[in-house]
Amino acid sequence: xxxxxxxxxxxxxxxxxxxxxxxxxxxxxxxxxxxxxxxxxxxxxxxxxxxxxxxxxxxxxxxxxxxxxxxxxxxxxxxxxxxxxxxxxxxxxxxxxxxxxxxxxxxxxxxxxxxxxxxxxxxxxxxxxxxxxxxxxxxxxxxxxxxxxxxxxxxxxxxxxxxxxxxxxxxxxxxxxxxxxxxxxxxxxxxxxxxxxxxxxxxxxxxxxxxxxxxxxxxxxxxxxxxxxxxxxxxxxxxxxxxxxxxxxxxxxxxxxxxxxxxxxxxxxxxxxxxxxxxxxxxxxxxxxxxxxxxxxxxxxxxxxxxxxxxxxxxxxxxxxxxxxxxxxxxxxxxxxxxxxxxxxxxxxxxxxxxxxxxxxxxxxxxxxxxxxxxxxxxxxxxxxxxxxxxxxxxxxxxxxxxxxx
Numbered sequence: 201x202x203x204x205x206x207x208x209x210x211x212x213x214x215x216x217x218x219x220x221x222x223x224x225x226x227x228x229x230x231x232x233x234x235x236x237x238x239x240x241x242x243x244x245x246x247x248x249x250x251x252x253x254x255x256x257x258x259x260x261x262x263x264x265x266x267x268x269x270x271x272x273x274x275x276x277x278x279x280x281x282x283x284x285x286x287x288x289x290x291x292x293x294x295x296x297x298x299x300x301x302x303x304x305x306x307x308x309x310x311x312x313x314x315x316x317x318x319x320x321x322x323x324x325x326x327x328x329x330x331x332x333x334x335x336x337x338x339x340x341x342x343x344x345x346x347x348x349x350x351x352x353x354x355x356x357x358x359x360x361x362x363x364x365x366x367x368x369x370x371x372x373x374x375x376x377x378x379x380x381x382x383x384x385x386x387x388x389x390x391x392x393x394x395x396x397x398x399x400x401x402x403x404x405x406x407x408x409x410x411x412x413x414x415x416x417x418x419x420x421x422x423x424x425x426x427x428x429x430x431x432x433x434x435x436x437x438x439x440x441x442x443x444x445x446x447x448x449x450x451x452x453x454x455x456x457x458x459x460x461x462x463x464x465x466x467x468x469x470x471x472x473x474x475x476x477x478x479x480x481x482x483x484x485x486x487x488x489x490x491x492x493x494x495x496x497x498x499x500x501x502x503x504x505x506x507x508x509x510x511x512x513x514x515x516x517x518x519x520x521x522x523x524x525x526x527x528x529x530x531x532x533x534x535x536x537x538x539x540x541x542x543x544x545x546x547x548x549x550x551x552x553x554x555x556x557x558x559x560x561x562x563x564x565x566x567x568x569x570x571x572x573x574x575x576x577x578x579x580x581x582x583x584x585x586x587x588x589x590x591x592x593x594x595x596x597x598x599x600x601x602x603x604x605x606x
Contacts (some may be wrong), residue, residue, distance in 0.1 A: 202257060202282055206267060209274035214301040215247040216240055218309070218321055220266075221290035223256040225311040230269045232311045237271030239321025250301070253311075254294040255279045256286070287371075288398035292389075298380040305329065306380050310371040315420040323416040324374035327464045333411040335374035336367050336403065338463065340421040343569060343577035344477040347562055348434055350581050353400055356441055356533060359588040360595075361407040362455035366415060369399035369437055372422070379411055390443040396433045397440030404441070408448045417465040434558065438551050442540040453596055458589055484563035485519055491556025498553040502539040504598075507531045514560065524564035526587040532557060534595035541599075 218236040222229055233251055240249035250273055253266040257279045266277055278297055280289050291308065298306045305328040307321055327335045339346075346367070353369045375383075386405060393401035406413060445452070492515050500508055510528050517523065532554075540550055569577040 202279070203263075203277070204279055204281070206263070206277040208267065211250050211274050211276060211301070213248060214250040215304050216244055216249040216325060217252055217294075217298050217301060217303045217306045218249065218325075219252045219254055219291075219294045219298075219306065220309060220311045221254050221287050221294070222258060222262050222266075222311040223285065223287075223290075224258045224260045224262060226258070226260040226262045226265045228312045229253060229262050229266045232309060232313065232316055233266055233269040233271050233275070235316045235318055236307075236309060236321060237273045239318035239325075241272040242318050243322040244325065247305075249273045250276055252276045252278060252294060252297060254290040254297075256284065256290060257282050286395035286398075288394040288396075288401065291398050291402075292383070292394075295380040295383045298377060299384055303377045303380065305374065305376060307374045308372060310424060312424045313372070313422055315423045317420060320372065320418045323418050323465050324372060327414045327416060328374050328376055331412060332374075332414045332462075332464075333376040333379045334403070334406040334413045335416050335464070336365050336413065336461075337370040337372045337422075338366060338415050338417045339370070341574075342477040343572070343574045344479050344566065347565070348437055348558075351529070351558065351561055351565065351584075352533065353437055353441070354581070355530070355585045355588040357400070357404060357407070358458050358585050359530075359592045360445070360452040360455065361404065362452075362458045363407055363413065364458050364460050364585075365403055365407070365413065366461075368403035370422075371399065372418065373399075373402070374416070375402070375406075376411075379406060379409075382409060388444060388447050390440060391436075393436075393440050393443075395436040397436035400437050400440045401444065404444050404448065408451050414462040414464050417463070434555060435548075435551050438554060439547070442537050442547075442551070445537055446541050449599065453599065456592075458585075479562075479566045481563055481566055484559045484566070485522070488556050488560030488563060489515065491553070491560070495553035495556065498545060498549060501544055502550060502553070503532060503535045507535055511557075522560075522564060522567065524561045526584045527591050529557075529561050530588045530591040531594055534591065534598065537595070538598045 218240050220232045220236060236251045251271055255262055263277050267275060278293055280293055305325050307324045309316055309320060324335050349367060349369050354366060357368045358364050499511060514524055536550060536554060540547055569580055
């Protein structure tokens with residue numbers, strides 16, 4: 201039987217909410233709930249705390265597994281209605297509940313994180329008591345982990361909104377009660393934000409509001425169930441970013457440079473502790489080459505002629521000498537954002553056409569960094585972000601120019 205809320209302790213007020221979004225996490229939810237409860241109890245004993253499982257009406261026994269877990273703080277289960285899926289919908293439900301509880305601080309951690317510890321709760325919540333409104337995570341990562349973030353979310357958000365937020369689409373974060381209320385009231389909600397685009401949505405709106413941000417090292421590497429980055433995550437993150445830009449252009453058009461974001465805590469561990477990631481370079485290059493016959497006509501409509509011409513040159517390169525220049529990648533994304541706004545073609549087709557180009561850019565990054573250490577690869581990512589910032593005037597000029605090219 202569907203239940204929108206189960207509140208066994210009748211909790212009506214809470215200072216700290218620790219939330220775990222889920223869908224079919226029967227096997228993982230207990231660990232997350234125990235760590236959440238322990239973190240709240242150990243590090244914030246003076247606060248009224250509650251752990252909330254915000255679920256998508258999972259058909260497995262996630263709800264039952266959560267409610268029977270012996271946490272040290274009260275539990276509340278909330279769910280979206282039957283048929284309503286998506287992590288973003290989970291979190292929008294959470295924001296409403298946090299406002300109802302008059303929470304001062306909200307922490308969100310993914311249900312399937314095997315390396316979650318009580319310290320994650322401390323690191324993500326503590327800055328909220330020091331005046332920060334939004335806390336994004338810093339993870340110890342393999343150089344090829346989180347490539348959508350490396351190649352799209354981080355450089356685009358940094359260059360447009362002027363803050364160096366290294367993990368703008370991380371699944372774990374902290375936010376103030378006031379920011380939760382702002383999210384509930386925001387008119388800028390879209391299909392991508394309802395799903396895996398929620399991290400980009402939250403970070404972008406927080407930056408646009410001028411919320412005080414910091415980043416927090418959470419300690420252990422994030423090891424969790426792998427997701428198909430070439431599927432819904434890619435489509436929803438890119439779609440969310442493109443959907444938001446027209447609504448927020450009064451802000452980002454004025455920003456010319458980026459500045460650092462404060463860091464809370466310090467990095468523990470070394471590269472050997474990060475997840476091991478193996479890249480299939482052959483598949484990446486093949487996916488890229490398959491893109492031209494499938495989407496060449498779309499690219500010709502979406503991209504400026506000079507950008508399309510430079511893109512065609514990359515298809516003439518053989519694998520040993522292949523390169524995908526970062527300034528070309530930035531112009532492709534910026535042209536695509538303008539064409540998305542101007543509805544040059546079907547929005548879903550436009551985003552789908554970027555997938556093979558993302559594969560090509562990823563192949564080039566892997567090729568360039570294969571012999572580099574994690575630290576050196578990170579430096580390469582920072583250099584790419586600088587190129588995005590230098591290329592931003594191209595986007596501004598296009599954005600303020602003619603609405604579209606037919």
